[in-house]
Amino acid sequence: MNASTSPADGGWTDLLQQGTGPVQQSFLDLVKNTREYVGYHPNVIWGDLQTPQYAEAMLRLVVGFHEIPDDIEAGVAARTARAQYIGQNGRSYHVLLGEQALLTNIGGADVMRGQLQHLLKATALPGLTxxxxxxxxxxxxxxxxxxxxxxxxxxxxxxxxxxETITDPARLQVFRKAFALLQPSAVYGQDALDLIKATIAST
Known part of the structure; x- marks a missing residue:
């Protein structure tokens, strides 16, 4: 999701009311300045690996639900631009997806098939686990x-x-602990590829 409103000061709600573009641009700025990323995404594909078609379908749902300005094109451009930083200048990303993220129907069968094919290729990106x-x-x-x-x-x-932006050290420790407990349940490498391929075959 930088604009005049500071997300760290609780400005996400105000920023969102301006449309998807300012929110996604702010997230892009955050990603640009991040060296190490860890994330868990149980229900949808991680934003940095979304195809333009998937991102568009997702943001249309956001616009409809929050009744905000329809600036989908700007939002998609900023969201998909995050991918350029994967593997760049030593950045590292450790991402866990729930299997449900492969199954949640965003945009229909064609969009999902393209997204999952993109995800297969992305597993080879440097710096991405x-x-x-x-x-x-x-x-x-x-x-x-x-x-x-x-x-x-x-x-x-x-x-x-x-x-919600969280910077309090005690609250951050909760997410570190959660990730450490989720990680042993995940599959990686060929097992992850096989799971994606099986989902594509059934799409």
């Missing part, structure tokens, strides 16, 4: 919201209410 938590995998922690950790000192949690 991608794990998938199978739906039937035993969990060491109860299910919760998705979250993103930026350089281990800022968390972003998104939901129907918008995005």
């Amino acid at each position: 991608l794990g998938i938590v199978p739906a039937r995998a035993p969990l060491r922690i109860y299910p919760g919201d998705g979250f993103s950790l930026f350089d281990d000192h800022r968390a972003e949690v998104e939901g129907y209410r918008g995005a």
Whole structure:
């Protein structure tokens, strides 16, 4: 989701009212200045790996729900621009997707098929470690919201209410602990590829 409103000061709601463009540009600025990213996305594909078609379908849902200005083109451009930083200048990304993220129907079968094909190719990106938590995998922690950790000192949690920025060290530790408990349930490498391919075959 930088604009005149500071998200760290609780300005996400005001920023969102300007449309998807300012929000996504602010997230792009955050990604540009991040060296180490850790994130868990249980229900949808991580924003940095979304295709333009998937991102457009997702943002149209956001515009409709929040009744904000329809500036989809600007929002899609800023969101998909995040991918350029993966593997650049030593940046590292460790991302966990829930298997449900592969199945949640955003944009219809053609959009989902293209998104999953893109995800297959993305597993080879330098600096990216991608794990998938199978739906039937035993969990060491109860299910919760998705979250993103930026350089281990800022968390972003998104939901129907918008995005929440967390910088308090004690609260950040909760997300570090959650990720550490989720990670053993994930599959990586060929096992992750096989899971994506099986989903494509059934799409």
